[in-house]
Amino acid sequence: MTGHDDGRAAARGTRRVAIASFAGTTIEFYDFFIYGTAAALVFPTVFFPVLGAVAGTAAALGSIAVAFIARPLGSVVFGHLGDRLGRKRTLVYTLLLMGLSTVAIGVLPGAATIGVAAPIILLVLRFLQGVAVGGEWGGAAVLAVEYAPAGRRGRGGMYPQLGPGTAFGLSSATFLLVELLAPGTFLEWGWRIPFLLSALLVGVGLYVRLRIEETPVFRELLAERGSGVRDAAPLRAAFRRDTRLILLAGGTVAAAFALNYMGTVYLTTYATTVLGIPRPTVLALGVVGGIALVAATAAGAAGSDRYGRRRVVLAGNVVTLVSGVIAYPIIDTGNVALVGLGLCLLMIGGGIVLGPAAAYLAELFATGHRYTGAGLSYNLATIIGGGLPPVLAAGLVAAFGSGAISVMLAVYGLLSIACGLALPETNERSLRTPATSGAPTSP
Template identity: 40%
Template sequence: MAATTPQTDRRYAWKVAASSFLGNTLEYYDFLVYGTAAAVIFPKVFFPGEEGFLGTLAAFGTFAVGFLARPLGGLAFGRRGDVHGRKSTLLLTLSLMGLSTIAIGLLPGYDTIGVLAPALLVLLRLVQGFAVGGEWGGSMIIVLESAPDHRRGFYTAWPNIGGFSAQILITGLFAWVYTLPEDALYAWGWRIPFLLSAIILAVTFWLRRSLHESPVFTETSGRPAEATSRPETPKRAGGPIRAIFLEDWRNLLLIVGLRFAEALPYFLLTVFALSYASGSLGLDKSTLNMAVLIVSVLAFPAHGLYAALSDRKGRRPVYLLGAIVVAVAAFPFFWLLQSGNFLLIVLGYVLVLNLGHNAINAVQPAFFAELFPADRRYTGAAAGREIASILTGGLTPFIATALAGPDGTRWPLVAGYVVLGAVITMVAVWKSPETFRRDLRSTGAGSSAAASGAHAGQC
């Protein structure tokens, strides 16, 4: 390719990264604003017949429902992205995701429409999850395939900070929302964070429309960068969905294992801990919100550092380091949380998230996408990550709440749950190939499977 192509233009690569950063900010904003509301607001607004512990379980159950639709979205949008292109697919996922979140903010409560309220909440959560299932994989891949080869990890790490930028927005908004009188909070105040997602949706859609198609997709599919006509039928019978389950099933299993040490601590500390700390420990919600805000800001330099290191030393060593830290810090986190001391609570969050989770999260986009050849990369990365999200993400607040019990005294079971997940990830890293120097333009049967065993067991 010529020197002026999007792939070698760093300014354009940053533009793609910015678009994906905003898209993932919206993705995580939508999901985390729901999780925050599920922990505090939804038990009263949508499940008033279930008091206390049971109401929280019901709300976290609807939180998990969104994750059930994510693998279907990963498969559907992944296939579309591998066949029709990354850009147009990402415009579709972005629109669905944003509109479903706005609709939740407009949804009447149980007191207004009865059982229809939680039913519609579940339906919108499913639509939201379906869209999110295709957003992460596509937004990471279009950055990966547009970045300089030797900086792929660095560029793809920035969009994956979307979860923390979203957390900053949510923390700030709910800090204000929680100052409202109780009647106003439950009547209309909780709706404001959902409705404000429209701003992120509009800005991201405008920016994403101006992007080119991924140069790797253009080259491997033989289509012009700005082509809009329907592409040729996939060469492989059954398309990329069939291929990933027949030829890449080992990589799908690896991704499931690799996600435990990333998703468990993240949703534990940003969703479950808000309910546990306020309900079982009697801590003020603002204390946890401020701790989350601090680690969210620190996540930016942490991701940049870990991602740059992965471009030099490889994905596997950095990923393994993060899993080890998560395992070691799980029990100390709860000890520090129970102290009630703000500085110690912040220390616990920094240990688990900034030192542990961030190492994994920074490397994950490039690592997952590099496991698959170009003609099924979107399908494989998106489907693998979202299949894993059911076990490792969506069920975490529900399982943690059940393990802790009504009074929260069984917290060692929750910490042990995190340690077990981190050990599973360590095994998956050991079994994974190193990918940071892999050719992104490789296509065809067997290219991914053959590479899967090339470096497994070496770190």
């Protein structure tokens, strides 16, 4: 009877962690994505009016990249705390930082009120968003994977990975509802509503996260504190032992980010300004794209338990290569249905790779620096694949036409395939056995 009770308690704990991981990443990425949507739709006018329409749009989209620069800092700071103090406590800090930064953007006066201070403060708050989300992902992924039973770590790691797709659909839906306000109201103050709603979401997230326990794997590590198993300096340990793994792991998921951010951030601007599609229609397509990303992420995560992380990630990167080449030619037709199809292709390609990513990256690193190593890899990929393409795209299109986007995304696909071929398979590894840097395993 006691064994049954223990099993039920373990199952409840696993479900609670899955919900906490999903809720936390959804909230964090909701905050992250509403900035991208607002940057495309209103920030050029509200915060960068003196630059004019073209330069103001470029500055607003460029401000998105500030967060990608900050994300590795977040993975270092919170990764150190998570590997030293615990996953749960650190995730509470990241959630609070993201929530406070996002609400502050929602109440920040525009340039018409406080002048040049407005864009400066906006950039600082965006930087803090980046620090928060940089620390969030590694912890949420490691928390979910370390709680998951052997043979189901792909599914366990799926829950934090469902957050970005859900958040993209939720942010698009929120802005779409705000569009129902009277004409002019959206630009005047309506865009602030999604940012202020973050306060409610953070309250829910904190309630869920405070009710979970530290992972069994990390508790074992704390019990062995005197044996030298726990890394005194997780960042130094990660780079000393696993620099190659960090670089390869980041490279193998970079294409997924390139496709996703070219669909979530750049397409919002491209579809409204270049293709002339009404803003509400573009936001509605964003909801559809979010659903496609969630479905692809779930399929990739579940498939990795059956077929192996490496095999699914490589297959996903082949899909990203093909999707990256054909998506924007389809989008360029300007037909709303085909624009939606192109967006879904971008989301599906990235989702297949990102589904197993939590389990794959967590399994690559030892417990003592797992939070740090996984977070650094993931956030390296966000800089290479998430931050650069939307910024580069406008210049490439102006110089060479939209076909340049296909070439750029193809290069990303080839990079990720090459990196994935150099990585080992991990789904049979024990999380309680320290991973070794170049440990070869059969594909």
